[in-house]
Amino acid sequence: MKMSVTLLRRILTYRLTLYYLAVLVAGSIALAWYGIVRPTPRDIAYSAVVAIATCIAVNAVFARVFGAKSNWESVCISALILTLIVTPAAPVDFAATGFLVFASAWAMASKYILATAKRHIFNPAAFGVALAGLLLKGSVSWWVGDNATILPLIILGGVLVLTRLRYYELIISFAVVVLGLTLADNPLAGAGTAVSMTAIHSAFCFFAFVMLTEPRTVPLGRWRQIVYGGLVGLLFFPNSHIGEYYFTPEVALLIGNIFAFLSNRRRLQRWTTAWGIKSRLLPTKAG
Amino acid sequence: MSATAANDERRVGKLLVSTALVVISAGYCYWQKTREVPRAIVHIAATPGPVPAKAVTASGVAANVAAPAGKVATATAVPPAGAPATPDVALPVARAALADKVPVPKEAAAAVPDADESPAATAVTMAAGLHLEDGEYVSQHEDFEWGTVQVKVVIKNGAFADIQFLQMPDHRPHSAELSDLSKPILSREAIHDQKSAVDLVTSATYTSMAYQDAMADVIMQATRP
Numbered sequence: 001m002k003m004s005v006t007l008l009r010r011i012l013t014y015r016l017t018l019y020y021l022a023v024l025v026a027g028s029i030a031l032a033w034y035g036i037v038r039p040t041p042r043d044i045a046y047s048a049v050v051a052i053a054t055c056i057a058v059n060a061v062f063a064r065v066f067g068a069k070s071n072w073e074s075v076c077i078s079a080l081i082l083t084l085i086v087t088p089a090a091p092v093d094f095a096a097t098g099f100l101v102f103a104s105a106w107a108m109a110s111k112y113i114l115a116t117a118k119r120h121i122f123n124p125a126a127f128g129v130a131l132a133g134l135l136l137k138g139s140v141s142w143w144v145g146d147n148a149t150i151l152p153l154i155i156l157g158g159v160l161v162l163t164r165l166r167y168y169e170l171i172i173s174f175a176v177v178v179l180g181l182t183l184a185d186n187p188l189a190g191a192g193t194a195v196s197m198t199a200i201h202s203a204f205c206f207f208a209f210v211m212l213t214e215p216r217t218v219p220l221g222r223w224r225q226i227v228y229g230g231l232v233g234l235l236f237f238p239n240s241h242i243g244e245y246y247f248t249p250e251v252a253l254l255i256g257n258i259f260a261f262l263s264n265r266r267r268l269q270r271w272t273t274a275w276g277i278k279s280r281l282l283p284t285k286a287g
Numbered sequence: 288m289s290a291t292a293a294n295d296e297r298r299v300g301k302l303l304v305s306t307a308l309v310v311i312s313a314g315y316c317y318w319q320k321t322r323e324v325p326r327a328i329v330h331i332a333a334t335p336g337p338v339p340a341k342a343v344t345a346s347g348v349a350a351n352v353a354a355p356a357g358k359v360a361t362a363t364a365v366p367p368a369g370a371p372a373t374p375d376v377a378l379p380v381a382r383a384a385l386a387d388k389v390p391v392p393k394e395a396a397a398a399v400p401d402a403d404e405s406p407a408a409t410a411v412t413m414a415a416g417l418h419l420e421d422g423e424y425v426s427q428h429e430d431f432e433w434g435t436v437q438v439k440v441v442i443k444n445g446a447f448a449d450i451q452f453l454q455m456p457d458h459r460p461h462s463a464e465l466s467d468l469s470k471p472i473l474s475r476e477a478i479h480d481q482k483s484a485v486d487l488v489t490s491a492t493y494t495s496m497a498y499q500d501a502m503a504d505v506i507m508q509a510t511r512p
Contacts, residue, residue: 058308065300095319102315109308112301135316139460201492238433246458 013164013215014073020157021080021210027153028084028144037147043088047100048080050089054104055079062112078107081125081210084144085203099138103128116271122257123217126250133248140250145203158209167213170225174208177233185239207236207249212256219260228263232256419445419509425453426501426508433462436497440505446481450474456494465491473498 029044031037055075063070082104089096107128111120114127129140144150162171179195186194198204212218212232219228234240235252247255261267419442429436434456441449452474455466469491 061304065297065304067297098315098319102312105308106312109305113305133460135312136319139464141461141464197492241458244458248459248461 011164012073013161014071014077016164017161017210018073018077018080020161021077021084023157024144024150024153025080025083028147028150031147031149036149039088039143040090043090044083046091047086047088048083050097050100051079051082051086051104052076054101055082055108058105058108059111062109066112068112068118074111075108078124078128079104082107082128084206085125085140085142086129087141087143095138099132099136102136103132103140106131116261116267119216119267121217121261123211123214123253126211126253126257130248130250130254133250140248142203142206142249144206146201148200151200151205154205154209158205161209161213165213165215167218167225169222170212170218170229171208173226173229174212174233174236177230178204178237181234181237181239185237203249204236207253211249211253217257217260219263224260224263228256228260231259419506421445422509424505424508426504428454429497429500429504431493431497433493434458436494436501438498438501438505440502440509442509447478450477465494469494469498477502 025044025048028037028039029041032039032041032044055078056072059070059075062068082100086100086103087096089100091097103125105128107124110122110127111124114121133139144154162168179198182194182198183191212229219225232252232255235247235255236249238246240247240252261271421442421444423439423441425439426437435454436452436456437454439451439453440447441451450473452466452470455470456462457466473495
């Protein structure tokens with residue numbers, strides 16, 4: 001056991017996540033082949049190719065212009081996440097393909113445009129789909145969460161990634177808030193069903209294991225991580241809304257990312273310095 | 288080249304490539320909006336054909352299918368006058384027709400009446416002793432996590448003749464999309480099979496459950512001894 005954990009920790013986090021997502025996409029295609037998962041294998045494979053090609057191309061341009069070192073694993077991870085959350089496009093469906101290309105392009109661009117000190121502020125995939133959902137006709141289905149047959153793969157890989165990252169408090173606070181609110185919002189008789197439906201037939205597990213734990217956007221420190229998980233969980237809960245506006249999972253994550261950014265004094269300081277903003281609220285090292 | 292000049296050049300490059308992406312994206316969004324065809328009206332053919340009883344299940348696998356081979360229920364899209372047929376129109380139709388793309392066992396096909404019969408004619412007899420009073424009934428609001436379902440059901444000759452969706456989840460774009468997907472499937476199944484306990488539609492599980500409750504409420508209102 002100890003040896004396997006040591007072995008696991010020797011694998012780079014990004015590479016492990018990449019393998020995890022590649023297995024999820026391959027597993028989805030295999031299950032779709034037998035009709036167990038609803039999208040067709042052709043559509044899933046086509047979406048994966050489109051997302052990967054777009055992400056690689058846009059990332060290459062931005063990395064060159066911004067003079068940044070590019071991590072190909074990170075690019076492929078974003079592309080595979082997009083494949084798993086945007087409804088797979090049929091090759092003849094130009095609107096759906098356009099949606100995927102748009103989301104992929106902005107996911108990559110956000111890593112360079114919306115970044116401080118060579119660190120992106122927003123989860124790239126979440127930013128891409130949120131912007132595409134806002135500006136284009138269409139929405140994100142988080143289809144991977146609709147298929148309970150993929151859930152064992154999601155949980156197994158997610159536990160491996162979590163063991164590597166050790167964001168236990170983050171996941172627990174997120175789960176407690178989402179499931180607690182689901183319990184509180186349902187009558188006692190139907191509470192069990194509601195919780196199991198949330199845990200099994202929604203994007204809950206994929207979101208928690210893959211999106212929430214993105215190392216570059218998670219705040220530093222245990223308590224900040226607990227608050228971050230709780231905040232995202234609160235907004236992820238289906239009934240969370242402000243007036244007529246209901247939060248979607250990707251918007252919940254983006255708001256969490258803003259919290260993570262604002263809670264990091266050093267990053268905030270670099271950002272204010274870069275924009276020439278002098279803030280008395282942010283004491284310098286000397287002061 | 289001095290370091291300052293190189294930095295300036297890089298800054299201009301960053302600005303140019305970012306602006307280019309914004310301009311291309313804005314152009315694409317504008318093109319999408321201007322070419323947008325008003326949402327196609329997906330409606331069920333006047334004489335709905337038999338519906339595969341479990342065509343769309345949670346696992347996506349068809350089971351207990353009941354539809355005559357070659358005679359499947361059809362959903363047709365009627366684009367507004369003058370609107371060209373585009374993939375935008377074809378997509379909801381293809382989705383609505385998902386339920387039809389399932390294999391049909393011969394024994395099940397034999398047991399199903401002809402597709403040309405009217406809903407009332409194909410109506411499955413209600414449980415013994417249960418009769419529905421003709422009329423229009425509006426269900427209670429069935430609230431759940433993603434919104435509210437409320438239906439208006441027309442009962443003729445003791446059978447479901449028409450179902451209108453007064454409220455369906457539409458707060459989020461995806462909820463509206465799923466509602467559009469599930470409405471034809473749910474109403475078709477209820478009208479043909481004459482039952483409230485319709486099978487759950489994949490991706491719209493909660494909506495299907497709320498719909499079942501709404502239909503059950505209508506049956507309770509319309510039941511006479």
